[in-house]
Structure formats: structure tokens, C-alpha cells
Amino acid sequence: MWPAVVVLVTGWLVLAGLHYFQLRIATTTLFWIAAVYFGPLLSAVPWVVLVGATAIAGRLIWRRARWRGVAAFLVPSVVVGVVVALVNWQYVYKVSWYRLHRSDFAAVARLADDRTWTATAPQGYYGPKLPAEYQYLSTVDSLSRIGVNRGTPVWFLSQWAGIPDGAIGYAHITGDIDETAELDGFGDPVKPTVYLGDGWWWVE
Missing domain, CATH: 1.10.287 (Helix Hairpins)
Incomplete structure (x- = not known):
């Protein structure tokens, strides 16, 4: 049995x-x-x-x-x-993955706010390479700058990246959303769709 x-x-x-x-x-x-x-x-x-x-x-x-x-x-x-x-597995994933790893998302947000780190971190094809302990948060191992919201950079953690273009994932957006802001998901325009907390949004 x-x-x-x-x-x-x-x-x-x-x-x-x-x-x-x-x-x-x-x-x-x-x-x-x-x-x-x-x-x-x-x-x-x-x-x-x-x-x-x-x-x-x-x-x-x-x-x-x-x-x-x-x-x-x-x-x-x-x-x-x-x-x-x-x-709806994509919704389950986007919400639960963030909640399960919220402290690491917060740590990455602090890195994004650290201009010294963003300027001196090893640069990958998609942006500054994340420290090893946080690379699992992005499918490209990097923290990618995908646009500007009200004068502040928007930083992105890819959860899917297309070939050759396109990406969806988590974005850290400071302040109220500027509806006219253009966010570039690796070649395709993306928009914030679900607010998850602490400035993190799901964008697609």
C-alpha cells in the first residue's frame, strides 16, 4: 500500500x-x-x-x-x-514567492538604493550582478534598471526572460506610480499590475 x-x-x-x-x-x-x-x-x-x-x-x-x-x-x-x-499558478507564484522571500527582497531594495553598490557591482548583460546569496531572486542573476518613476530608478528582478526580447517579474518602484513612465522589460514595454508590499510590484 x-x-x-x-x-x-x-x-x-x-x-x-x-x-x-x-x-x-x-x-x-x-x-x-x-x-x-x-x-x-x-x-x-x-x-x-x-x-x-x-x-x-x-x-x-x-x-x-x-x-x-x-x-x-x-x-x-x-x-x-x-x-x-x-x-491561477502565475498569481500564486508571484504572491507567495515574494512573501516567502520578503526579507531578501528588502535586502535587494536596500542595494538598489545604494548608489555606490549599483555603480561598483560587477556588471552583467542585464545590469549589476547581485551578490551570490540573492541571485536566486532573478533568472538573470542581476538587478536590472528598466526605467524611471518620478525621477527615481526602477529596479527589476526578472522571473522570465524571453528570447530574444521580453521579461516579466518583480520591480521596485519608489513612490506613487507615474502612469506615463515607460518601463522596458528587456525590449518589451511592461506595466505594474500587482502591488506586493514595500515598494515591490509585479510587472508584465
């Missing part, structure tokens, strides 16, 4: 994890290579994992409980699949 439970729960966790981190996964080089060869089929991968885990668990439980046991495993898998399909 327990091996079947472990397999099934692992399948659920992988399914949810792939949806939760879909933005970051879609930024990786491996994803872009896979996209060239498999295209739209990539979107089916999480569901293949769920179906595969359910099938393996069903096979394991069949040996003990036959149809009654298989039904007991199939029903929760269907429920999990429906829930995953209905959840």
Missing part, C-alpha cells in the same frame, strides 16, 4: 511543482532547446507525470485490493488534476 501512496503523492507534487515554477522553467536553456524540438507537446509533460504516477500506483494497489483499491487512488488523482487545472 505505502509504495503506491508514495508514487501517487510524488506525482501530485511534481505536477504542482512544474506548474508553480513554470515561469522559471520556461527561462532555462534546456526548456528553449526542448521547445524547438517538441513545441506545444511540452505543456503535456506535467499531465503525463500525473497519469504515469496514477498508473504505477494503480498497478501496485491492484495486487492487493483490485478494483476497489484502484478506484480509491483514481478519484483523488482526478480531483488533484482538476484543482491544478483551475488554479
Whole structure:
């Protein structure tokens, strides 16, 4: 019984994890290579994992409980699949990722306000390289300046960067939003959409 439970729960966790981190996964080089060869089929991968885990668990439980046991495993898998399909994972990610790492976002905001750091930090293609302990906050490892709001620089932590252009992620914006301010998401215009706290916005 327990091996079947472990397999099934692992399948659920992988399914949810792939949806939760879909933005970051879609930024990786491996994803872009896979996209060239498999295209739209990539979107089916999480569901293949769920179906595969359910099938393996069903096979394991069949040996003990036959149809009654298989039904007991199939029903929760269907429920999990429906829930995953209905959840707005991008919203869940943008809010929860910020809240889980709020102290590190605050530390990065302090760096952004430190003109000495922004001027002397090692420069990457997308802007000043973040200290190693904060690089996980940006898919490009950098704090990027994407515009100006009421005379103050707007600093950006990319959560997805397109090839060749485009980006969405978190931006630190000081003061009230200037609706006329132009923010450049690595070649595409972006706008603040969700306020998260302490000057941090989700922009896309």
C-alpha cells in the first residue's frame, strides 16, 4: 500500500511543482532547446507525470485490493488534476514567492538604493550582478534598471526572460506610480499590475 501512496503523492507534487515554477522553467536553456524540438507537446509533460504516477500506483494497489483499491487512488488523482487545472499558478507564484522571500527582497531594495553598490557591482548583460546569496531572486542573476518613476530608478528582478526580447517579474518602484513612465522589460514595454508590499510590484 505505502509504495503506491508514495508514487501517487510524488506525482501530485511534481505536477504542482512544474506548474508553480513554470515561469522559471520556461527561462532555462534546456526548456528553449526542448521547445524547438517538441513545441506545444511540452505543456503535456506535467499531465503525463500525473497519469504515469496514477498508473504505477494503480498497478501496485491492484495486487492487493483490485478494483476497489484502484478506484480509491483514481478519484483523488482526478480531483488533484482538476484543482491544478483551475488554479491561477502565475498569481500564486508571484504572491507567495515574494512573501516567502520578503526579507531578501528588502535586502535587494536596500542595494538598489545604494548608489555606490549599483555603480561598483560587477556588471552583467542585464545590469549589476547581485551578490551570490540573492541571485536566486532573478533568472538573470542581476538587478536590472528598466526605467524611471518620478525621477527615481526602477529596479527589476526578472522571473522570465524571453528570447530574444521580453521579461516579466518583480520591480521596485519608489513612490506613487507615474502612469506615463515607460518601463522596458528587456525590449518589451511592461506595466505594474500587482502591488506586493514595500515598494515591490509585479510587472508584465
